[in-house]
Amino acid sequence: MTNFLRKYRPFVSAGIEEAIVYRANFLLFALGNTLGAFVTYFLWKAVFQSSTNSSLSGFTFPEMVLYIFLSFFTGILTSSDGSSSVGDEVKDGSIAMRILKPISFTANYFYEEIGSKLIDVGVLAVPLFGGILIYQIVGTGTPVLNLGNLLLYFFSATVAYLINFYFNICFSFTAFFFRNLWGSNVLKNALVIFMSGSLVPLAFFPPVLQNVLKVLPFSSLLYTPVMLYLGKYSMQQTISVLLLQIFWLIFFIFLAKIIWHFAIKHLSIQGG
Amino acid sequence: MSMIEVSNLTKDFRKTIKSPGLVGAFKSLIKPKYETFEAVKNLSFEVPKGEILGFIGANGAGKSTTIKMLTGILTPTSGYCRINDKIPQEDRQNYVKDIGVVFGQRTQLWWDLPLRETYSVLKEIYNVPDKNFYKRMDFLNEVLDLNDFITSPVRTLSLGQRMRADIAASLLHNPKVLFLDEPTIGLDVSVKDKIRHAIEQINQEEQTTIILTTHDLGDIELLCNRVFMIDHGQEVFDGTIKQLKNRFGHIREIEFELVNAEDANRLNFSQFGSAIEYSQNEKNVRVKFDSSKVSVPDVIRLTLSQVDVQDISVKDADIEDIVRRIFRKEAAEHD
Amino acid sequence: MRRVLHLEKIFISQYLKQTMEYKADFIVGVLGVLLNQVLNLIFLQVIFSQVPKLAGWSLQQIVFIYGFALIPKGLDHLFFDNLWIVGQKLVRKGEFDKYLTRPINPLFHVLVETFQVDAFGELLVGVILLVMSSATVHWTLLKVILFIVSIPFATAIYTALKIGTSAAAFWMKKSNTITYLFYMFNDFAKYPVSIFNHLIRWIISFVIPFAFTAFYPASYFLTGKNVLFNLGGLVVISVVFLFISIKIWNKGISSYESAGS
Ligand SMILES: Nc1ncnc2c1ncn2[C@@H]1O[C@H](COP(=O)(O)OP(=O)(O)O)[C@@H](O)[C@H]1O
Ligand SMILES: [Mg+2]
Numbered sequence: 001m002t003n004f005l006r007k008y009r010p011f012v013s014a015g016i017e018e019a020i021v022y023r024a025n026f027l028l029f030a031l032g033n034t035l036g037a038f039v040t041y042f043l044w045k046a047v048f049q050s051s052t053n054s055s056l057s058g059f060t061f062p063e064m065v066l067y068i069f070l071s072f073f074t075g076i077l078t079s080s081d082g083s084s085s086v087g088d089e090v091k092d093g094s095i096a097m098r099i100l101k102p103i104s105f106t107a108n109y110f111y112e113e114i115g116s117k118l119i120d121v122g123v124l125a126v127p128l129f130g131g132i133l134i135y136q137i138v139g140t141g142t143p144v145l146n147l148g149n150l151l152l153y154f155f156s157a158t159v160a161y162l163i164n165f166y167f168n169i170c171f172s173f174t175a176f177f178f179r180n181l182w183g184s185n186v187l188k189n190a191l192v193i194f195m196s197g198s199l200v201p202l203a204f205f206p207p208v209l210q211n212v213l214k215v216l217p218f219s220s221l222l223y224t225p226v227m228l229y230l231g232k233y234s235m236q237q238t239i240s241v242l243l244l245q246i247f248w249l250i251f252f253i254f255l256a257k258i259i260w261h262f263a264i265k266h267l268s269i270q271g272g
Numbered sequence: 273m274s275m276i277e278v279s280n281l282t283k284d285f286r287k288t289i290k291s292p293g294l295v296g297a298f299k300s301l302i303k304p305k306y307e308t309f310e311a312v313k314n315l316s317f318e319v320p321k322g323e324i325l326g327f328i329g330a331n332g333a334g335k336s337t338t339i340k341m342l343t344g345i346l347t348p349t350s351g352y353c354r355i356n357d358k359i360p361q362e363d364r365q366n367y368v369k370d371i372g373v374v375f376g377q378r379t380q381l382w383w384d385l386p387l388r389e390t391y392s393v394l395k396e397i398y399n400v401p402d403k404n405f406y407k408r409m410d411f412l413n414e415v416l417d418l419n420d421f422i423t424s425p426v427r428t429l430s431l432g433q434r435m436r437a438d439i440a441a442s443l444l445h446n447p448k449v450l451f452l453d454e455p456t457i458g459l460d461v462s463v464k465d466k467i468r469h470a471i472e473q474i475n476q477e478e479q480t481t482i483i484l485t486t487h488d489l490g491d492i493e494l495l496c497n498r499v500f501m502i503d504h505g506q507e508v509f510d511g512t513i514k515q516l517k518n519r520f521g522h523i524r525e526i527e528f529e530l531v532n533a534e535d536a537n538r539l540n541f542s543q544f545g546s547a548i549e550y551s552q553n554e555k556n557v558r559v560k561f562d563s564s565k566v567s568v569p570d571v572i573r574l575t576l577s578q579v580d581v582q583d584i585s586v587k588d589a590d591i592e593d594i595v596r597r598i599f600r601k602e603a604a605e606h607d
Numbered sequence: 608m609r610r611v612l613h614l615e616k617i618f619i620s621q622y623l624k625q626t627m628e629y630k631a632d633f634i635v636g637v638l639g640v641l642l643n644q645v646l647n648l649i650f651l652q653v654i655f656s657q658v659p660k661l662a663g664w665s666l667q668q669i670v671f672i673y674g675f676a677l678i679p680k681g682l683d684h685l686f687f688d689n690l691w692i693v694g695q696k697l698v699r700k701g702e703f704d705k706y707l708t709r710p711i712n713p714l715f716h717v718l719v720e721t722f723q724v725d726a727f728g729e730l731l732v733g734v735i736l737l738v739m740s741s742a743t744v745h746w747t748l749l750k751v752i753l754f755i756v757s758i759p760f761a762t763a764i765y766t767a768l769k770i771g772t773s774a775a776a777f778w779m780k781k782s783n784t785i786t787y788l789f790y791m792f793n794d795f796a797k798y799p800v801s802i803f804n805h806l807i808r809w810i811i812s813f814v815i816p817f818a819f820t821a822f823y824p825a826s827y828f829l830t831g832k833n834v835l836f837n838l839g840g841l842v843v844i845s846v847v848f849l850f851i852s853i854k855i856w857n858k859g860i861s862s863y864e865s866a867g868s
Contacts, residue, residue: 200650
């Protein structure tokens with residue numbers, strides 16, 4: 001055993017070192033993204049200060065603060081970009097290597113992503129989620145910390161991650177048709193950010209639009225877990241939003257399978 | 273006056289020292305430790321106009337680093353080079369107008385564009401007048417056979433095609449000096465041949481001064497009148513191929529064709545010690561030895577006394593052997 | 608100068624041809640960028656459906672500031688986006704070699720090599736917003752001239768920050784995360800600085816001075832006040848930052864180590 005360790009130690013420490021450098025970069029990126037959340041925070045602060053009402057579309061200022069930072073954190077928690085390399089791989093032809101491997105295409109990406117995902121979330125959870133909790137405990141007028149809601153949040157966020165993973169797999173298959181995923185990625189991200197409620201809580205939209213957005217799969221990606229955390233749903237609503245999430249998860253798992261079979265038949269790999 | 277003048281050229285790289293373990297990894301992230309590594313040490317040489325200089329050495333000897341200093345990409349730690357009467361680092365933009373550079377492992381072509389487009393962009397970058405450009409393209413087409421793939425996107429070219437295209441790109445503006453860093457790396461024999469001929473032709477027609485680094489001694493033997501060999505960043509040899517062979521070329525090779533292949537078992541050269549080695553392929557036995565320690569007649573006499581021989585041929589020293597031998601010796605000294 | 612423009616033209620057309628190799632993707636991308644901006648506007652609309660004024664500014668005025676912010680950002684994005692690649696991989700992989708063996712200024716070469724057409728999304732939305740909200744500005748001939756003059760200076764602040772931070776790669780090998788961190792501060796520029804706390808106000812005014820790319824100049828056009836600080840500051844800051852970043856860049860080039868191959 002010690003022999004084994006001695007033998008592999010150089011590899012392990014090289015791996016750790018690489019991981020640390022990679023994480024350092026990741027943290028700087030995350031810090032950059034946090035700035036966006038702060039802009040939104042100051043904006044809403046000004047809005048609440050300029051308004052005569054203490055609650056807007058059902059949100060008090062402390063709730064809004066929680067919503068802003070929690071949706072930012074949830075966005076990181078549920079993000080999935082394991083399959084984002086599909087575009088490049090189609091472009092340079094190396095996708096063939098993946099297809100040749102005797103592992104399921106999706107599993108391949110899942111295992112690649114899940115390890116780094118856990119570390120990223122673990123590292124960010126401390127300052128971000130820690131900050132959220134402290135604000136909730138120390139801040140005045142904040143919603144009371146509720147263990148049930150916390151558990152519901154983590155369950156719902158996990159489902160949201162899986163939906164996002166399969167959704168992105170489905171989406172990344174469009175690379176087979178567009179050849180390069182940059183453009184469709186920009187379009188997708190714009191839509192997802194908006195429709196998932198990460199820009200503005202869906203409650204601020206006109207009722208008709210709200211109802212449509214709440215049924216679409218995007219609200220399941222972010223809005224649902226965050227609202228559960230804030231305890232905005234009744235028991236009945238909670239059950240129905242969770243069922244909706246599970247429905248979308250199953251839907252995208254099947255869709256991914258169908259598209260995969262379709263794509264493999266029509267696969268044309270560019271020279272490289 | 274020489275085209276290229278290199279004087280005491282030295283390049284140190286700063287390398288981060290990695291401390292082992294998790295704590296070490298954190299430490300080197302926060303406060304990295306460095307050590308200097310001398311990739312090129314005190315090189316001095318001159319190249320007259322119109323010469324093709326073969327720049328050789330083992331992997332990691334410092335060839336590319338030297339080329340990068342000569343082309344103005346890297347700033348030397350000390351020493352200088354003056355090429356075409358200019359110091360590359362001082363007057364880079366002006367200097368590079370008159371040089372061409374090819375790095376075998378890289379490309380300067382526009383990846384997603386048809387090859388032809390790369391040339392029209394380079395034409396603008398180097399400000400080549402229309403008339404010269406078309407004449408030049410015709411010439412390069414002829415020498416390097418670009419026509420078959422000039423309309424294909426670069427990403428679809430084979431390695432050999434890409435290399436030809438890259439060489440053409442470096443020659444579009446009719447440079448006075450051409451730097452070729454491993455231009456035949458990874459290519460098959462017929463493409464190598466085409467590229468060697470092209471280099472030869474360009475050198476002859478334009479009196480282009482060429483520095484060529486390579487692993488392939490065929491390149492050197494066909495193209496270079498002079499070789500400059502470095503190892504661990506230092507000069508180990510500078511002279512003609514003939515001198516190289518004289519200095520290090522005591523290796524001789526004799527090939528015997530035996531009457532019976534089984535006779536080879538009876539061969540025994542142990543009295544000459546480690547100065548000799550042989551290999552067998554059916555009826556043919558190749559004997560290699562150091563002619564400064566063992567004489568040719570002695571080897572023949574001993575062989576004839578042991579086996580029946582049909583035919584004998586004595587070969588001249590092969591440069592590949594020479595280089596391999598020098599490197600092996602160097603490596604042994606460094607171990 | 609004519610040669611500079613000529614080369615710029617050549618590079619742009621080549622880049623477009625390159626992009627057009629992936630036509631469908633390209634068109635979808637431009638739509639995406641456009642949509643992104645439209646959705647951001649809806650966000651503003653949502654905010655102003657709650658309050659008539661934000662920190663003393665009307666929706667029209669905020670729209671003007673927002674639109675103004677998009678113009679220099681879009682111009683920098685359109686012309687100078689290749690700088691990202693310097694810190695991401697050109698230096699680390701030694702691909703920067705190429706720029707040093709060409710007879711044009713390497714910085715210029717890097718800058719003109721790409722032409723990021725998706726920036727038209729930002730520019731288009733920016734222009735539309737400015738036109739929509741231009742009635743709130745009391746335009747005079749002087750203001751029109753100052754407006755036109757202020758745009759290139761504001762753009763230069765973006766570009767200077769990108770040049771300076773991507774030049775860090777010459778020492779660090781990789782610096783795009785630093786560029787990103789700096790760049791993300793531009794989000795603060797789109798709104799009145801008075802909504803932010805003192806620390807952030809100070810940072811975006813003098814350290815990573817994006818406030819001068821939008822809010823300060825825009826507030827001069829809106830109120831006609833403080834021309835010396837709002838526009839004079841813009842010119843001074845932009846010249847100083849550009850000067851410093853080019854110095855860093857040039858120093859970086861002589862420390863460039865290429866990459867072993
Ligand atoms: N950019 C660099 N940074 C650090 N070390 C380098 C760099 N480039 C080359 N080296 C080191 O310098 C030595 C010489 O490299 P190089 O000139 O590429 O050798 P060659 O071309 O002869 O194979 C090698 O040990 C290599 O690892
Ligand atoms: Mg080399």
